[in-house]
Amino acid sequence: MPSISLTLNGRSVSGEVETKTLLVDYIRENQKLTGTHVGCDTSQCGSCVVHVDGKSVKSCTMLAVQVDGSEVTTIEGLATGEELHPMQEAFRQNHGLQCGFCTPGMVMSAVDLVAGNPDISETEIREGLEGNICRCTGYHNIVKSVQAGAKAMGG
Amino acid sequence: MPDTQLREVRQPKAHDSAIKQITGEARYIDDQREPAGLLHCYPGKASIASGKVVAMDLSAVAAAPGVVSLIKVADIPGKNDCSPIFGDDPIISEGQITFHGQVIFAVLAETRDQARWAAQLAKVEYEEEKAFISVEQANSNDSTVLPDYQMGRGDVVVDLAKASNRLQGHLEIGGQDHFYLEGHVSMVEPGEDGDMLVHCSTQHPTEAQHQVADCLGVPHHAVEVRIRRMGGGFGGKESQSGQWACLAAIGAKMTGHPVKIRLDRDDDMILTGKRHEFEASYDVGFDNQGRIEAIDLTLLGRCGHSADLSGAICDRAMMHSDNAYFLPSVAIHSRRLRTHTVSNTAFRGFGGPQGVLSIERVMDHIASSLGIDALEVRKVNLYGDEGRNTTPYEMEVFDNIAPELIEQLEASSNYQNRRAEVVEFNRKNKYLKKGLSLTPVKFGISFTATHMNQAGALVHVYGDGSIGLNHGGTEMGQGLYVKVAQVVADSFGIDLERVKITSTTTAKVPNTSPTAASSGADLNGMAAKIAADEIRGRLAEFAAGLFQASKDDVRFENNEVVVGTERLDFTDLVKKAIFARVSLSSTGYYKTPEIQWDVATGTGKPFFYFAYGAAVSEVTIDCFTGEYKVDRVDILHDVGHSLNPAIDKGQIEGGFIQGMGWLTTEELKWDDKGRLRTHAPSTYKIPTATDTPDVFNVDLFKGDGNRAETIYRSKAVGEPPLMLGIAVFSALTNAVVNATGRMPKLNAPATPEAVLLALRDGDYLV
Numbered sequence: 001m002p003s004i005s006l007t008l009n010g011r012s013v014s015g016e017v018e019t020k021t022l023l024v025d026y027i028r029e030n031q032k033l034t035g036t037h038v039g040c041d042t043s044q045c046g047s048c049v050v051h052v053d054g055k056s057v058k059s060c061t062m063l064a065v066q067v068d069g070s071e072v073t074t075i076e077g078l079a080t081g082e083e084l085h086p087m088q089e090a091f092r093q094n095h096g097l098q099c100g101f102c103t104p105g106m107v108m109s110a111v112d113l114v115a116g117n118p119d120i121s122e123t124e125i126r127e128g129l130e131g132n133i134c135r136c137t138g139y140h141n142i143v144k145s146v147q148a149g150a151k152a153m154g155g
Numbered sequence: 156m157p158d159t160q161l162r163e164v165r166q167p168k169a170h171d172s173a174i175k176q177i178t179g180e181a182r183y184i185d186d187q188r189e190p191a192g193l194l195h196c197y198p199g200k201a202s203i204a205s206g207k208v209v210a211m212d213l214s215a216v217a218a219a220p221g222v223v224s225l226i227k228v229a230d231i232p233g234k235n236d237c238s239p240i241f242g243d244d245p246i247i248s249e250g251q252i253t254f255h256g257q258v259i260f261a262v263l264a265e266t267r268d269q270a271r272w273a274a275q276l277a278k279v280e281y282e283e284e285k286a287f288i289s290v291e292q293a294n295s296n297d298s299t300v301l302p303d304y305q306m307g308r309g310d311v312v313v314d315l316a317k318a319s320n321r322l323q324g325h326l327e328i329g330g331q332d333h334f335y336l337e338g339h340v341s342m343v344e345p346g347e348d349g350d351m352l353v354h355c356s357t358q359h360p361t362e363a364q365h366q367v368a369d370c371l372g373v374p375h376h377a378v379e380v381r382i383r384r385m386g387g388g389f390g391g392k393e394s395q396s397g398q399w400a401c402l403a404a405i406g407a408k409m410t411g412h413p414v415k416i417r418l419d420r421d422d423d424m425i426l427t428g429k430r431h432e433f434e435a436s437y438d439v440g441f442d443n444q445g446r447i448e449a450i451d452l453t454l455l456g457r458c459g460h461s462a463d464l465s466g467a468i469c470d471r472a473m474m475h476s477d478n479a480y481f482l483p484s485v486a487i488h489s490r491r492l493r494t495h496t497v498s499n500t501a502f503r504g505f506g507g508p509q510g511v512l513s514i515e516r517v518m519d520h521i522a523s524s525l526g527i528d529a530l531e532v533r534k535v536n537l538y539g540d541e542g543r544n545t546t547p548y549e550m551e552v553f554d555n556i557a558p559e560l561i562e563q564l565e566a567s568s569n570y571q572n573r574r575a576e577v578v579e580f581n582r583k584n585k586y587l588k589k590g591l592s593l594t595p596v597k598f599g600i601s602f603t604a605t606h607m608n609q610a611g612a613l614v615h616v617y618g619d620g621s622i623g624l625n626h627g628g629t630e631m632g633q634g635l636y637v638k639v640a641q642v643v644a645d646s647f648g649i650d651l652e653r654v655k656i657t658s659t660t661t662a663k664v665p666n667t668s669p670t671a672a673s674s675g676a677d678l679n680g681m682a683a684k685i686a687a688d689e690i691r692g693r694l695a696e697f698a699a700g701l702f703q704a705s706k707d708d709v710r711f712e713n714n715e716v717v718v719g720t721e722r723l724d725f726t727d728l729v730k731k732a733i734f735a736r737v738s739l740s741s742t743g744y745y746k747t748p749e750i751q752w753d754v755a756t757g758t759g760k761p762f763f764y765f766a767y768g769a770a771v772s773e774v775t776i777d778c779f780t781g782e783y784k785v786d787r788v789d790i791l792h793d794v795g796h797s798l799n800p801a802i803d804k805g806q807i808e809g810g811f812i813q814g815m816g817w818l819t820t821e822e823l824k825w826d827d828k829g830r831l832r833t834h835a836p837s838t839y840k841i842p843t844a845t846d847t848p849d850v851f852n853v854d855l856f857k858g859d860g861n862r863a864e865t866i867y868r869s870k871a872v873g874e875p876p877l878m879l880g881i882a883v884f885s886a887l888t889n890a891v892v893n894a895t896g897r898m899p900k901l902n903a904p905a906t907p908e909a910v911l912l913a914l915r916d917g918d919y920l921v
Contacts, residue, residue, distance in 0.1 A: 028186075032188075033179070034179070034182065034185070034186035035178070035179015035180065035181075035186075036179070037183070037185075037186075037336070037337070037386070038185070039336045039337070039338075039386075039420070040420045040835065040836050041419050041420045041421070042420065042421075042835055042836070042837065044835070044836040044837060045336060045836060047336055074179065075177075075178065075179035076178065076179045076180075078178075079178055084174075084177070084178070088177040088178065091173075091177045092169055092173045092174060092177055093169075095167075095169060095170070095173075095801050095802075095804075095805055097170060097173060097176050097177065097632075098170065098387075098632035098633065098634070098805055098809060099335070099336065099337070099384070099385065099386045099387040099631055099632025100170070100172055100173075100175075100176030100177075100181050100384070100386070100632065101183060101335075101336035101337045101386025101387060101632075102336050102386075103176045103177055104176075104177075104179045107177055125844070126844040126845045126847075127844075127845055129843070129844040130843045130844060130845055132843075132844070133334075133336065133836060133841060133843060134336070134844075135333075135334050135335060135336055135387050135389070135809075135813070135841065136387060136632045136805075136809045137805060137808060137809045137812075138808040138809040138810075138811060138812030138813070138842075138847060139812070139842075139843075139844040139847055140808040140812075140847070140851060140853075141805060141808070142844070143844060
């Protein structure tokens with residue numbers, strides 16, 4: 001089994017991993033970080049989105065060995081201590097969730113989508129979130145949340 | 156309690172788990188720490204739709220890496236059934252295959268991958284038999300799961316014959332996959348005495364408890380089913396989550412190990428039931444204003460291979476095929492067809508949407524035939540005063556606010572000016588055509604099975620003044636938990652944050668009904684209030700004694716207890732009460748009053764009240780490709796006096812989009828072998844963030860509250876808004892009529908392909 005080293009939520013981790021292990025399984029099962037969810041098993045619903053070197057990635061689309069040497073951030077690594085990330089705060093204030101299962105992936109996608117673009121348009125947000133499925137909200141409050149989050153994150 | 160004393164109820168409080176959900180701390184069943192020795196279960200599936208298993212060789216399965224044991228039908232210690240009512244859903248097939256994908260065995264392995272892999276290694280020989288897949292095949296062969304049923308009044312044959320105008324039509328209505336983001340999952344931990352702790356993603360813990368106990372052959376008390384939250388349910392986890400809990404429990408009993416089962420998404424879609432496909436046929440007579448004089452309506456429901464909840468679902472379709480309209484002479488026939496497909500089940504609206512869509516198609520058809528705006532036809536048909544206010548099942552529509560609500564929406568959406576603009580747009584454009592529609596919803600609230608309208612709650616007040624709240628309702632994202640907690644907080648005059656919402660479990664509140672029929676807050680909110688008010692009464696009596704006052708003079712407000720000029724912190728009162736030996740725990744029990752139903756005559760008052768709403772939808776279709784855009788949607792919806800307006804608006808927005816998806820992009824395709832060909836989001840298209848209307852205005856109707864005595868005069872909101880999506884289907888129909896000048900053969904879902912075919916059928920741009 002190959003050995004990998006990465007920075008996970010700001011913490012150095014390393015260890016052996018099977019070559020066929022998906023990144024999402026490595027995160028959930030090896031690292032016990034279960035905020036990243038598996039919704040569709042086939043890289044479509046976006047519940048499993050994490051950041052690899054700052055970019056959003058569907059973690060069921062990637063192998064764990066591919067993140068060797070990378071910085072990986074999951075939903076658990078987004079807040080700073082007790083202080084929520086501005087995008088998390090925006091989802092809370094704008095009721096951008098119902099069952100919450102898609103929420104971690106939605107938040108991670110949104111953070112990457114709006115980075116450096118505080119005035120992102122509604123159209124850009126909607127197109128940017130096409131890879132994240134929500135079955136509860138009808139997206140209305142999610143889009144509102146992302147707009148507010150973008151503003152709060154600033155440039 | 157008067158509205159002026161409410162501090163938490165009516166406030167737009169966030170979902171109870173909002174912070175946990177945005178930080179990833181909220182645990183769904185698959186997120187729970189796995190106990191040591193956990194085994195993973197996975198089902199083996201039949202590869203034919205109809206026939207017999209002649210031989211099954213599982214040696215390769217058993218020999219696969221990591222496999223610990225197999226579960227075969229003979230390994231089930233008790234009853235081999237996971238049906239909700241009729242005893243016709245085997246957990247594992249006993250040799251007769253009735254749909255493609257049916258479970259024929261299961262594997263227990265050390266990892267989920269190993270179990271899934273091994274389950275595919277079975278060598279099975281079948282003797283195939285004739286399969287009915289389509290509605291037509293089942294109907295022409297009289298293949299049914301339950302007897303036909305009818306309701307109505309008047310002599311429809313005579314009244315149709317003397318009607319001023321008459322037309323016939325037919326509408327095919329597609330099904331819908333729930334696509335809850337969290338698929339079916341259960342984890343079972345065996346305990347001592349043969350007890351089982353079952354974590355099951357279910358809307359119906361009590362039923363799962365019964366099914367697990369019965370399949371193990373143990374008393375119900377030996378099984379506890381617990382669920383903190385689901386990642387969506389929408390009805391799909393009402394009757395069809397038990398099978399997976401049963402398989403895991405059988406595996407746990409066989410091995411003594413904890414066992415988990417989580418279906419892969421494709422298998423979840425193949426193995427579990429969906430919204431019923433329907434075919435509606437009508438023969439309607441009407442006057443020159445479009446007012447219906449008589450109607451004969453037949454609703455064919457495709458139930459799949461077993462009865463499941465199809466009886467009640469088809470009943471509800473019949474009871475909603477009036478929607479908001481008075482049908483003076485009416486006959487409604489229902490057939491519950493058996494096909495060799497997965498057993499269709501509850502889905503938000505529970506048959507109601509198919510009934511409502513059927514009569515809305517009739518409205519559009521009448522309008523098209525008379526050449527008038529369908530809104531005028533809808534208005535003349537609305538329920539009205541004495542003589543025009545009883546449903547086909549003889550219930551008085553005592554709370555009819557549809558005319559007022561429609562009038563408000565017509566004005567706020569600027570309907571009449573926009574109708575003129577649509578006409579003008581269509582005059583100027585040959586290749587793009589617009590359609591506009593306003594459709595109402597009237598939805599009956601209560602389980603139609605009267606006995607299910609009951610709920611229990613359990614409330615504890617602890618020594619530090621914090622509250623433990625439990626009730627039989629389950630949380631699937633709809634915000635039930637926070638609503639009920641708001642109610643309980645106000646009973647004690649304390650902050651919402653002091654109420655701890657605990658997981659739903661059969662060990663705390665027994666014999667519950669499913670969280671379904673939009674009834675969660677109505678039933679559990681009332682039960683929790685009864686429990687809280689019981690304790691509040693004891694505390695009030697105790698406080699009255701402390702201050703030599705009357706019990707009636709004790710008030711609970713702002714985290715204090717006020718008796719005349721005396722004030723005492725709520726926590727201090729609680730401490731004193733415990734010291735004085737006052738019991739601070741109570742159950743609460745509620746049953747909906749007034750409702751009754753007579754199956755033999757098809758009459759009664761099955762609903763405690765009706766919820767209303769209406770939507771205006773404007774669409775533009777491209778006549779070259781059939782593609783379309785939903786330009787604008789305006790919604791006005793009635794939630795009575797809302798318990799939580801933020802939660803309610805979320806239900807309306809989400810319900811509308813889900814209803815729109817059902818009727819536009821979500822298409823289930825079975826091939827002639829009975830195989831579902833759309834079993835993943837790659838081929839089954841639920842709406843994404845770009846599929847929503849360009850302009851989307853949602854408002855709550857400001858009325859006098861619920862006329863029925865519900866929890867703080869609120870109204871149920873889970874299901875009714877789904878039917879607002881019918882406005883999009885109706886607008887698409889209108890756009891095609893505007894292009895072709897005649898009523899199209901447009902079935903649901905109105906995919907771009909279907910719209911294009913409808914245009915071609917109308918000879919437009921051929």
